[in-house]
Amino acid sequence: MFGIILFNDFAKLNEFFSNTFFKKNMRYFLLLFFIQVHSQVIIQDSIYIVTRGTNEKRELIADNFNLYNKNITHVGIGICKNNNLLIYNLMPTEDKNNLIIDNLLTFFNRDNIYYKAIYSCAINSSNMNLLINKLTNLKSINLKYDYEFSIHNDNFYCSEFVAYLLNNLEDFDFKTTISDSCFEYYPADFFLSDPRFKLVYLNQINNLIKQ
Known part of the structure; x- marks a missing residue:
């Protein structure tokens, strides 16, 4: 206890x-x-956006590009399989495939995390099957992390990957954001534009939180 x-x-x-x-x-x-x-x-018939915030990326990513929550610096999409939450996310790695499949322990087991939040959205069985099939196909190819942060190539950064998966489902249509410098992108907190995503877990170090 x-x-x-x-x-x-x-x-x-x-x-x-x-x-x-x-x-x-x-x-x-x-x-x-x-x-x-x-x-x-964790509920079977829902998808999850699992997020974390680290000090190193906050000024570089969240402060400059996020629209709703300045503490989110990395996102993954989660589905429940055999009572376990599997979190699919893109990270720079030395492996041929930069797609990482985490559980809650491994996703949050990073240095200097001060913010952890999980959002859920109920979906129908048709959408769940679409998502599972898409993830199964993506596991078989070598996805590359997009160091250029461009939506006009075949690689993905973390939020672009999650937006790509959601936009392949029915009734989801997330748009890119265009910055003052005409940079087109998906911010790490893009999904918060959809009120169907509800906060179900929050854990934070209060003196580091960006209001």
Whole structure:
């Protein structure tokens, strides 16, 4: 119980991170976090946008390009399979395929994360089948991370990848944003333009949050 309470209170968590007891039992506390989130928010007939925010990317990405939430620096799309949330996201890697399939533990197991949020949207079985088939096909090809952040090539950055998947479903039509410098892009928080995506989990270090 103490571990679960701890992960709901980042003021205490900040202080506890440097504690030797935490370091020795970090895997245990991460497991409690996983169980807590999974039991609270995972529903079979929904898709999930799983987001995180890191200090390194906030000024570079979120502050300059996000429209609704200045704390989101990375996004992935999640579906429930065999009672596990699988999070598909694009990241720069040395592998031939830059498509990463995370679970909650691995997605949030990054340095300097101060913001974690999960949004859900109920979809029908037809859309779910479309999404699963598209993801199955994408796993078989070598997707490349788009270092140019261009929507006019065959590569993807994280939010572009999620927007591409959603726009392949029925009743979703996310548009790009054009910056003052005429840069066309999908911001990391693009999905928040659709009120069907509801916040179902939030965990943050309050003194680092961008209002």
